[in-house]
Amino acid sequence: xxxxxxxxxxxxLSGRIVDSNSAFIGARLSGxxxxxxxxxxxxxxxxxxxxxxxxxxxxxxxxxxTGGLGPTHxxxxxxxxxxxxGRKLVLNEEVLERVRERFAHRGIEMPxxxxxxxxxxxxxxxxxxxxxxxxxxxxxEAGKHVFLLPGVPREMKGLLEQxxxxxxxxxGFGRPILQHTLRTTGISESALYERLRNLPDMACxxxxxxxxxxxLHITVQGDEETAVRGQIETMAAEIRERVGEFLYxxxxxxxxxxxxxxxxxxxxxxxxxxxCTGGLIASRITxxxxxxxxxxxxxxxxxxxxxxxxxxxxxxxxAAQGAVSAPVAEAMAEGVRVRSNVDISLSVTGIAGPAxxxxxxxxxxxxxxxxxxxxxxxxxxxxxxERWVNKQRTAQAGLDLVRRALVEPAAQGGGI
Amino acid sequence: xxxxxxxxxxxxLSGRIVDSNSAFIGARLSGxxxxxxxxxxxxxxxxxxxxxxxxxxxxxxxxxxTGGLGPTHxxxxxxxxxxxxGRKLVLNEEVLERVRERFAHRGIEMPxxxxxxxxxxxxxxxxxxxxxxxxxxxxxEAGKHVFLLPGVPREMKGLLEQxxxxxxxxxGFGRPILQHTLRTTGISESALYERLRNLPDMACxxxxxxxxxxxLHITVQGDEETAVRGQIETMAAEIRERVGEFLYxxxxxxxxxxxxxxxxxxxxxxxxxxxCTGGLIASRITxxxxxxxxxxxxxxxxxxxxxxxxxxxxxxxxAAQGAVSAPVAEAMAEGVRVRSNVDISLSVTGIAGPAxxxxxxxxxxxxxxxxxxxxxxxxxxxxxxERWVNKQRTAQAGLDLVRRALVEPAAQGGGI
Numbered sequence: 001x002x003x004x005x006x007x008x009x010x011x012x013l014s015g016r017i018v019d020s021n022s023a024f025i026g027a028r029l030s031g032x033x034x035x036x037x038x039x040x041x042x043x044x045x046x047x048x049x050x051x052x053x054x055x056x057x058x059x060x061x062x063x064x065x066t067g068g069l070g071p072t073h074x075x076x077x078x079x080x081x082x083x084x085x086g087r088k089l090v091l092n093e094e095v096l097e098r099v100r101e102r103f104a105h106r107g108i109e110m111p112x113x114x115x116x117x118x119x120x121x122x123x124x125x126x127x128x129x130x131x132x133x134x135x136x137x138x139x140x141e142a143g144k145h146v147f148l149l150p151g152v153p154r155e156m157k158g159l160l161e162q163x164x165x166x167x168x169x170x171x172g173f174g175r176p177i178l179q180h181t182l183r184t185t186g187i188s189e190s191a192l193y194e195r196l197r198n199l200p201d202m203a204c205x206x207x208x209x210x211x212x213x214x215x216l217h218i219t220v221q222g223d224e225e226t227a228v229r230g231q232i233e234t235m236a237a238e239i240r241e242r243v244g245e246f247l248y249x250x251x252x253x254x255x256x257x258x259x260x261x262x263x264x265x266x267x268x269x270x271x272x273x274x275x276c277t278g279g280l281i282a283s284r285i286t287x288x289x290x291x292x293x294x295x296x297x298x299x300x301x302x303x304x305x306x307x308x309x310x311x312x313x314x315x316x317x318x319a320a321q322g323a324v325s326a327p328v329a330e331a332m333a334e335g336v337r338v339r340s341n342v343d344i345s346l347s348v349t350g351i352a353g354p355a356x357x358x359x360x361x362x363x364x365x366x367x368x369x370x371x372x373x374x375x376x377x378x379x380x381x382x383x384x385x386e387r388w389v390n391k392q393r394t395a396q397a398g399l400d401l402v403r404r405a406l407v408e409p410a411a412q413g414g415g416i
Numbered sequence: 417x418x419x420x421x422x423x424x425x426x427x428x429l430s431g432r433i434v435d436s437n438s439a440f441i442g443a444r445l446s447g448x449x450x451x452x453x454x455x456x457x458x459x460x461x462x463x464x465x466x467x468x469x470x471x472x473x474x475x476x477x478x479x480x481x482t483g484g485l486g487p488t489h490x491x492x493x494x495x496x497x498x499x500x501x502g503r504k505l506v507l508n509e510e511v512l513e514r515v516r517e518r519f520a521h522r523g524i525e526m527p528x529x530x531x532x533x534x535x536x537x538x539x540x541x542x543x544x545x546x547x548x549x550x551x552x553x554x555x556x557e558a559g560k561h562v563f564l565l566p567g568v569p570r571e572m573k574g575l576l577e578q579x580x581x582x583x584x585x586x587x588g589f590g591r592p593i594l595q596h597t598l599r600t601t602g603i604s605e606s607a608l609y610e611r612l613r614n615l616p617d618m619a620c621x622x623x624x625x626x627x628x629x630x631x632l633h634i635t636v637q638g639d640e641e642t643a644v645r646g647q648i649e650t651m652a653a654e655i656r657e658r659v660g661e662f663l664y665x666x667x668x669x670x671x672x673x674x675x676x677x678x679x680x681x682x683x684x685x686x687x688x689x690x691x692c693t694g695g696l697i698a699s700r701i702t703x704x705x706x707x708x709x710x711x712x713x714x715x716x717x718x719x720x721x722x723x724x725x726x727x728x729x730x731x732x733x734x735a736a737q738g739a740v741s742a743p744v745a746e747a748m749a750e751g752v753r754v755r756s757n758v759d760i761s762l763s764v765t766g767i768a769g770p771a772x773x774x775x776x777x778x779x780x781x782x783x784x785x786x787x788x789x790x791x792x793x794x795x796x797x798x799x800x801x802e803r804w805v806n807k808q809r810t811a812q813a814g815l816d817l818v819r820r821a822l823v824e825p826a827a828q829g830g831g832i
Binding site: 012013014015016017018019020022023024025026027028029030035036037038039040041042043045048055179188189190191193194197202203206207208209210217219272274276277278279280281282283285286287289290291292295296297298299300301302303305306310340352353354355356382383384385386387388389391 | 432433439442444452455456457524547624633688693699703708712716717726
């Protein structure tokens, strides 16, 4: 049992728009236990659309086509479909009436090109589109289901959820699939793999590296939901054990949200002092709704003058050690914490690049400091050569330093 | 002459991630006159990957595969490829040395699973990946070109631009297609359309609305490059005339880069004081290489206490007008400019949401201030209900206020 999606439209092939419909359909089909096996995208080209149809019918049980159902010259999905399945197009009065009503409701006369949208291949079910003028179409043949849906995401989503999924569920397709994500940071994909490679059920696990770290994605399909859920939980527990302190969140949790929850739990307030990240860390912290409950302020001390004036970093310390150094990171962290009267602070100073590096202090060198009433410490990092990437990686690593500092010592798997 | 992209990865089929690589590749191939005809996505499944390879080789002249080149068990692209083309995998010492160096640079020992990344099919060219550990691979056979690229977008993009496109251009593929983008902000798509609808060659123009405004994208293909270039330039000149002050940049220019250039030209320095954008504006300004030449500091005054202490906003002004008000925006702008001794400043105060709105001051209400030695003024904006979107739109509108304030009055098309 598997499914194929075909998306149709020149704008997808030319890269003018990103095809987000396929991912939406893939996620929703997974949710009812029908794995998507293929996605094919072609332009508004009769032969290629026909070839894509034939391919899909040969290898999938469920075929969902999006796009090419509009009223203009380059919308040809329905026509190719009708030819291929040998079905005449006939006027569907009910659909025509609905389209006419839509226009009337907006006080506009229906353009004649819309009559074509009410032409439905013989023996095909028209699915009511409450979000636009083109109906969805559904054909069941030899145990296979074919759906034609509009390409406009809102219309596609509406039809998928209100018509397509219920039809497939009634047809008794699908076995439960459940998914769970564990999010790690500060450890490379290959080092994680070393820790996890001999897990049983390794086939259920995907490694997804990104700028925030490596996400571990578990997918299990089975016959019975409770058993599937149990299998996922067993695997997640084993991974938690092996990954230890590098695990910062689960599901969709971001590290800024995790840090926010930890601060709320302690009733602590926080401030940041940034140089090379230029405000990115403060911006990420304030992406979280309700962050004003624990985020007091951020200082983007881009110049040395600002570091001295706003954070009280001694001028001679900068002269002696350089702005990018452990002592300056610590002075920045302590300065912002004391001056803003908060419980914990984070500081960052580094060379984002592309210019400004030296042999001794290359591009990508970053020092970060954390300060609480109890202690102030700093950590050195060496990132790469790309400015934007360095900012992203530094922000994630900085938030992770704070997370680790907030973990109760007894609960902490490893050291920093 | 056409191309096919194959993207590989379970996470695409399950809808966990949207495949944005294909759109990027489609746009870049278009740019050198090679139309993308097919996009196929399959999961990490040996048989399906092989089938997708065979399909593509049968119908396309250029085949680009992304994904499945990592060091873990589910990365099988290279192995399927080697089998299909009957080529043994051999250790490429040069690639191994590069991977080893990458780890050494970051002070980490290379995990042994990375050795697999240096295994290259015989007779296949390894393309240097400066952004990660998996090299790109290139095979030319019977006039067809096959490229295997990593799925991580940053690595894929780097390899595409630095290796793949030059190889295809040298191979003499394609008919000239040229593209040019004009970037606007502060005007709706439909208002722009009213200004442009009766342009000749309207078919060459695409409207691409996004969070930074509406980009106008011109695409022309022809037989002769000079003529194509001339056609684009004529159209661009007409658009510039009609769009006027809403046009902030061309090509890939961001508004933060444009503002940076204007500041450099005047030898001016800048500071920002942010509340609801939480550091996003400072972060965008410092995304520009060399921004330390003109960016002095940013204050993320999230609490009222910080607005008073760091910007000198009078406490009774906040009490009387509320923190989200025109007078407070102006006091913030003037405060940060005077205290940091810069030439121009921008301030933002607003309600990002989802909570914190009232009938009088709803979510999405934002006041921004600009201050120079000559004058201080503010402007009111009403955005929507989504926190993250409000932050993005506010940052863009704020940078546009600064851009407009920096334009010499004589050169400015309209008023603010």
